[in-house]
Amino acid sequence: MSNTTTDRQSSQSAIRLLQIMECLSKNRVPTRLQDLAKQVKMTQSTVLRYLYTLQDENYVYQEADTLRYALTWRVCGLSENVNSLLSLRNITTPFINHLANIFHTGTCLVINEGNECVYLDCIVDSNASLQYIGKRAPLHVTGSGKVLLAQYNDVQLNDYIETKGLAKLTEYTIIDATALRKELEKIRSQDYGMDEEECEIGLRCISFPLRDYSGHVIAAVSVFGCIEDMSDHRIKDEIRPALKEAAATISTRLGYRPEK
Numbered sequence: 034m035s036n037t038t039t040d041r042q043s044s045q046s047a048i049r050l051l052q053i054m055e056c057l058s059k060n061r062v063p064t065r066l067q068d069l070a071k072q073v074k075m076t077q078s079t080v081l082r083y084l085y086t087l088q089d090e091n092y093v094y095q096e097a098d099t100l101r102y103a104l105t106w107r108v109c110g111l112s113e114n115v116n117s118l119l120s121l122r123n124i125t126t127p128f129i130n131h132l133a134n135i136f137h138t139g140t141c142l143v144i145n146e147g148n149e150c151v152y153l154d155c156i157v158d159s160n161a162s163l164q165y166i167g168k169r170a171p172l173h174v175t176g177s178g179k180v181l182l183a184q185y186n187d188v189q190l191n192d193y194i195e196t197k198g199l200a201k202l203t204e205y206t207i208i209d210a211t212a213l214r215k216e217l218e219k220i221r222s223q224d225y226g227m228d229e230e231e232c233e234i235g236l237r238c239i240s241f242p243l244r245d246y247s248g249h250v251i252a253a254v255s256v257f258g259c260i261e262d263m264s265d266h267r268i269k270d271e272i273r274p275a276l277k278e279a280a281a282t283i284s285t286r287l288g289y290r291p292e293k
Contacts, residue, residue, distance in 0.1 A: 049073070049075065049079070049083060050083050050086070050087070052073050053069065053073055053075075053080060053083050053084070053087070054087070054092065054104065054108070056069060056072050056073050057069070057093065057102065057103060057104045058104055058108070060072075060103075062101075062103075063096050063099065063101030063102060063103040064101055064102055064103065065099075065100070065101050065102075066080060066081060066084075066100070066102065069102065084102055090107075091105055091107050092104060092105055092107050092108060093105065121142070121144075121153070121243075121251070121252060121287075122142065122153055122154050124283055124286050124287065125142050125154060125243075125252075125254060125283055126154060128254070128279040128282070128283055129141070129142060129154055129156055129254065130156065131279070132256055132275065132276065132279060133156040135275070136256060136258075136262075136271070136272060136275075137262070138256050138257060138258035138262055138263070138272075139155065139156060139157045139256070139257045139258055140155070140156050140254070140255065140256050140257075141154060141155040141156070141165065141177070141254070141255050141257070142154040142155070142252060142253075142254055143175070143177035143178070143181070143240075143252060143253050143254075143255065144181075144251065144252045144253075145172065145178075145181040145182075146169075148172060148193055148196070148197050149169045149170065149171065149172065149197075150169060150170040150171070150172055150175055150177055150178040150181070151167065151168075151169055152165045152166055152167065152168045152169075152170075153166070153252070154166065155168075170232060171197065171199075171200055171202070172193065172197075173193075173199055173206075173207060173213055174200070174202050174203075174206050174207075174228070174231045174232040175228050175231070175232045175238060175240070175255075176225075176226040176227050176228035176238035176239055176240035176253075176255050176257070177226070177238070177240040177253035177254075177255045178253075179216060179217065179220055179226040179228070179240075180220060180225065180226040180240045180241070180242050180250070180253040181242075181250065181252075181253055182217060183217040183220040183221050183226065183242075183250075184242075184249070184250045185217075190214070190217070194210050194213075199213065202231065202232055202233070203230055203231060203232065203233065203234050204234075205229055205230045205231045205234075206231045206232075207231065224241070224242065225239060225240060225241045225242075225273070225276075225277070226239070226240045226253075227239055227240075228240070228257070230260075235259055235260055236257055236258065236259060236260070236263075237257065237258065237259075237260055237263035237268075238255050238256070238257035238263075239255065239256055239257075239263075239268055239272060239273060239276060240253045240254065240255035240256075240276075241253065241254055241255075241276050241277055241279075241280035242280065242284075243280055243283050243284050243287065244284045244287065244289040245284075245287040245288055245289060246287060246288025246289060246290075248289060251287070254276065254279065254280055254283065255276075256272050256276050
């Protein structure tokens with residue numbers, strides 16, 4: 034048997050093992066062998082072989098009375114290790130650095146905390162970057178903020194407008210609730226947001242969402258700069274494609290799997 038054939042079989046085995054673990058993780062109660070086999074579209078004998086391996090490594094247990102299978106809490110240890118070693122900022126930093134280097138613009142990572150934008154990471158220059166980290170801004174005035182705000186349902190959005198208000202930072206800030214809803218619909222449709230001097234005169238920004246394993250938008254990554262550096266042509270042909278690709282790759286590393 035060739036090495037290529039052996040490698041392919043090993044890869045298929047790993048995929049099947051992961052499929053079984055994912056299926057067990059989605060089932061709320063322990064699962065019968067025949068049901069599990071049906072769900073993963075494998076024969077019972079094949080599934081049983083993988084279950085034996087998972088039992089030996091203490092990732093799966095079998096109930097003595099029902100003979101059903103379920104995951105042990107050992108998988109939680111994997112999750113904790115991932116959370117400690119691969120924080121959001123650790124994952125995004127190389128991409129943020131790369132985008133800043135190739136476009137010579139500002140780049141940032143933003144989360145929603147308490148209905149406000151919070152900058153977790155930012156590159157502008159050696160002095161300004163540190164001033165941005167931890168900075169807060171209203172959600173409705175920035176590209177990233179509007180991307181995060183676009184995830185709100187009607188009740189949440191109404192609550193935001195009532196409690197936070199739509200403060201006017203520049204003459205271009207959206208302060209009308211109807212106009213804001215229209216803007217958020219546009220963002221949902223195109224899957225990115227823009228800041229057209231709404232937060233600061235002379236600055237434009239484009240932002241894409243970052244999704245985790247559950248499909249939820251947990252942050253946004255942006256490229257921003259002065260109007261001269263952020264022309265429509267440059268955004269469309271250079272910045273938007275690169276930022277979109279970076280956001281998609283980051284989301285993949287966060288466990289997101291796009292619907293096919």
